[in-house]
Amino acid sequence: MNFSDALVRAWYTPRLTAISAALTPLALGFRMVVAVRRSLYRAGALPTRRLPVPVVVVGNIVVGGSGKTPLTLALAEALKPRGWHPGIVSRGYGGASTAARGVKADASPIDVGDEAPLLARSGHPVWIGRDRASAALGLLDEHPQCDVIIADDGLQHYALARDVEIAVIDATRGLGNGMMLPAGPLRESASRLDEVDAVVSLDGPWPGRAVPTFATSLSGDRFFRITAPHVNATAESFRTGSVHALAGIGNPQRFFDHLRALGVVATCHPFPDHHPFSVRDLAFPEASAILMTEKDAVKCAAFADDRCWVLPVRAVADPALLALIEEKLKWIRNCSRF
Numbered sequence: 001m002n003f004s005d006a007l008v009r010a011w012y013t014p015r016l017t018a019i020s021a022a023l024t025p026l027a028l029g030f031r032m033v034v035a036v037r038r039s040l041y042r043a044g045a046l047p048t049r050r051l052p053v054p055v056v057v058v059g060n061i062v063v064g065g066s067g068k069t070p071l072t073l074a075l076a077e078a079l080k081p082r083g084w085h086p087g088i089v090s091r092g093y094g095g096a097s098t099a100a101r102g103v104k105a106d107a108s109p110i111d112v113g114d115e116a117p118l119l120a121r122s123g124h125p126v127w128i129g130r131d132r133a134s135a136a137l138g139l140l141d142e143h144p145q146c147d148v149i150i151a152d153d154g155l156q157h158y159a160l161a162r163d164v165e166i167a168v169i170d171a172t173r174g175l176g177n178g179m180m181l182p183a184g185p186l187r188e189s190a191s192r193l194d195e196v197d198a199v200v201s202l203d204g205p206w207p208g209r210a211v212p213t214f215a216t217s218l219s220g221d222r223f224f225r226i227t228a229p230h231v232n233a234t235a236e237s238f239r240t241g242s243v244h245a246l247a248g249i250g251n252p253q254r255f256f257d258h259l260r261a262l263g264v265v266a267t268c269h270p271f272p273d274h275h276p277f278s279v280r281d282l283a284f285p286e287a288s289a290i291l292m293t294e295k296d297a298v299k300c301a302a303f304a305d306d307r308c309w310v311l312p313v314r315a316v317a318d319p320a321l322l323a324l325i326e327e328k329l330k331w332i333r334n335c336s337r338f
Helices: 003-011 018-043 068-082 115-120 132-142 190-194 252-261 294-300 319-334
Strands: 055-059 086-090 126-128 148-152 164-170 198-202 213-216 222-225 228-234 243-247 267-270 289-293 308-311
Touching: 003 018, 055 068, 068 086, 068 115, 068 148, 068 164, 068 319, 086 115, 086 132, 115 126, 115 294, 126 132, 132 148, 164 190, 164 319, 198 319, 243 252, 252 267, 252 308, 289 294, 294 308
Parallel strands: 055 148, 055 164, 086 126, 086 148, 164 198, 198 213, 243 267, 243 289, 289 308
Antiparallel strands: 222 228, 222 308
């Protein structure tokens, strides 16, 4: 086990481990830096840019995946038939590009990261950039019909003013040991969840009661071949033979558990989030099938073979959550600011 794996295991161990204890002084320093930084934004000492349209931020306080991107897509899809025209901005994490730019569905993950092309496939306008406000302004200039911006993984990006904050929590992992980085998985203290407009709990209930809490899950049971996306298969096709599964997401076990729930028994290969896959990672000569997430498939498309299959998943937004968001958006739109 390498140090990275040992660290993540320590984060999600209920008792205080030797690794977390040793890193506690650094965590205290990080907590102080986070608190000071947010105070500077609140006081106006650090600039915050407000857009000419409402902004909905989807994020979390825990490092790694928690279903933010599927929820972002679900919100965009749900708002459109209600008369809204959403655009999506993201960091483009893992890509070489840092400047604000638009993203098409066929964009290279080397340039724009693995999540941006996935977002763009939805058909909604997508821009990325280290400066999310600049990305959003570029999007609005190119797509003036957009009347709401959804910021994927933008909770800690305080340079972008927001009107609605949605925090996503993976209920299967919770907040881990409850400690700040690097002793634990928290980007901000747990009390930050009391300040958002809503908490969305993935794959289980969440005990928090300070703000409205909603449940969601990721569903999907049809695979497509990465080399021929029009070719589909059900889980039954992978219940025999030598099946391998790989996942380079925040919580790979969620994908493996999903496969198991579909009756697929596979040899599982977890990778770090945003792992830069290469052909060596698919070197399973005995495999009859190699299963992967849609996010990972973006990076494997250039060298995948016909044994590689993708399982797309989608989140479903709770109607009560949509009602809460739309009520806030309508109120904001009716204000003189817009």
